[in-house]
Amino acid sequence: MIVNFSRLAVVGTGAMGRGIAQIAAQAGSEVRLLDAAPGAASQAADAIRAQWQRLADKGRLTPEQVAGFAARLKPVGSAAELAGCDLVIEAIVERLDAKRALFAELERTLGTDTVLASNTSSLSVTAIAAGLAHPQRVAGFHFFNPVPLMKVVEVVSGFRTDPAVCARLREYAAQMGHRAVQAQDTPGFIVNHAGRAYGTEALRIAGEGVADFATIDRVLTDQAGFRLGPFELLDLTGLDVSHPVMESIYHQYYEEPRYRPSVIAAQRVAAGVLGRKSGEGFYRYVDGVAQRPPEPTVPAPATLPPVWVPARATRRAELLRLVHGLGATLESGAAPSAGALIVVAPLGFDVTTVAAVERLDPTRTVGIDMLVDDVATRRRVLATNPATRPDMRDAAHALFARDGKAVSVIRDSGGFITQRVVASIVNIAADICQQRICTPANLETAVTLGLGYPQGPLAMGDLYGPTSILEVLFNLQTVYGDPRYRPSPWLRRRGALGLSLKHEDE
Secondary structure, eight states: OOOSOSEEEEEOOSHHHHHHHHHHHHHTOEEEEEOSSTTHHHHHHHHHHHHHHHHHHTTSSOHHHHHHHHHTEEEOSSGGGGTTOSEEEEOOOSOHHHHHHHHHHHHHHSOTTOEEEEOOSSSOHHHHHTTOSOGGGEEEEEOOSSTTTOOEEEEEEOTTOOHHHHHHHHHHHHHTTOEEEEEESOTTTTHHHHTHHHHHHHHHHHHTTSSOHHHHHHIIIIITOOSSOHHHHHHHHOHHHHHHHHHHHHHHTTSOGGGOOOHHHHHHHHHTOOBGGGTBSSSEEETTEEEOOOOOOOOOOSSOOOEEOOTTOTTHHHHHHHHHHTTOOEEOSSSOOTTOEEEEOOSSSOHHHHHHHTTOOGGGEEEEOOSSOGGGOSEEEEEOOTTOOHHHHHHHHHHHTTTSOEEEEEOOOSSOHHHHHHHHHHHHHHHHHHTTSSOHHHHHHHHHHHHOOSSOHHHHHHHHOHHHHHHHHHHHHHHHOOGGGOOOHHHHHHHHHTOOTTOOOO
C-alpha cells in the first residue's frame, strides 16, 4: 500500500508522540523521532519496539511485522535531520509559545511542501500558525490517548489552512486505521467541547448537595448507560488534566455559562487530590481500587400507603403502569385520600415547584424520573422535596424497589440527575452543530469513539425525544434563571419540525 505520507516526523516523544509514531510506522511510513530532551527520542523508539514485541508475544503480530515496523523508526537529534519529511506532527508541551517557536524553526528548516500538523487538544491552530510565511500548510491533527486504541482523530482547519491539507490528513488517518472527523478551529474542537456537559453538570449537581459523588455515578451508569460515572472518569483522567481544560474552554468562550468550571474541582487540584494517580480524588483508592460507600438499605415499612398520581402528571400513563405493576393500591379519585403517597414525574421542574403549582400536599409528595424508559434502565431515581415526610420517602423507596431494581433517593433540584446531564449534553452538541464546527455525522462519530458515551449526543436526544429535552431545558431555565440551560436554536428548530437531531442540513 502506498501511504499518503511516506516520510514523517514526530516531534515530542511522550505518551502521545509515541502512540502516533507507532501507528504511523504500522501504516507503512518512515518515522523520525525528535525530542528536546537528550536521549528521549531513542528511549521512545525502544519503548515502541518493546510494545510491538509484547504484541508479537501475544500472537497479534508476526516476527516479520515487528522487524519491518522497527526498521521504520529513526531517532534524530535536530530539526535539520527532518529534511525530506513530507509531514511533521508536533506533540510537545501544550503551550502556545513553545508550539509557535517550534513551527517557526520547522518552517526555516523544511521545504514549503511539508505539511505541519499539531496534536494540540485545546490551543487554536490559527494562533499556532500565525506569523508563519506559509500558514496554509498548518492543520490540527488531534489524537487521543492511548493513540493505538482510541480510533478517532480530529482534523482541524485553521483560518488559513488549505482544504487540500485536511483532505490528505483525513486520508492518512484512514490508512493508520483511525476515523478522521473534520472540525473547525474553535476551543475544544469537537470531543473536548462536546464533553463539557458530562463532568461540569455533574459537579454542579454535587455542589448543590443534590446527591453525593457515588450516587451521581451510579445514577448515570445504571439509569443512563454511561460506562463510567463522571467522578470515576475525572479520577481516571486526573483533575490536573481535566480541570485546566474546563478553565481553558470556559475562558476561550468568553465565560460562556454552559462551560463554567467548579470550585469543587479547583479545590481538589489545589490540595493535590487528583484522582487515581494521587491515591485519592472523588474516591479513595486502596491498591488501585476505589472505595465506594455501600448502597443505602431499602426501607421495610410495615405497610405501604395507597398511591395517587395527579391527573396532569407528566408521563402519567407510564407512571400508572409502573406503580400498578409493582402491586401498589392506586387511587383514582380527583384528590388523594389523607394517607396516600403522591407521586409525580417532573421534566426539568423540581418536586417543590410541582407540589406548589398543583397544590399538592408537599409532605406526601415524591418525584420519580421517567425520562428514561423504565424497561431500559437498571435504576430508578426518586426525589423528595424539603417538606417530604420520612415515612413517605421510605414508603416510596420500598415501593419502587419492590421488584429488586436499584433505587436512589436524591434531594430536590430542578430536573433529576440524568435529565440535567443528558439535556446539557444534547444542548451543547446542538450548539456545536449550530456553529458549524462539524457535521452532525462527524459529531456522533467523534463523541462515540472519543468519549465512549452509550450513543452519540444527537442519537441520545432522539432516543429521549427532542421535545422532552427541550421541555427539560425550558423548565430548568425557569427553576434556576440561569442562561446555561438556554436551548440552542438548532435544537429548538428540529424539535419544532419533528426532525431527527442526526438529520443533515441541505
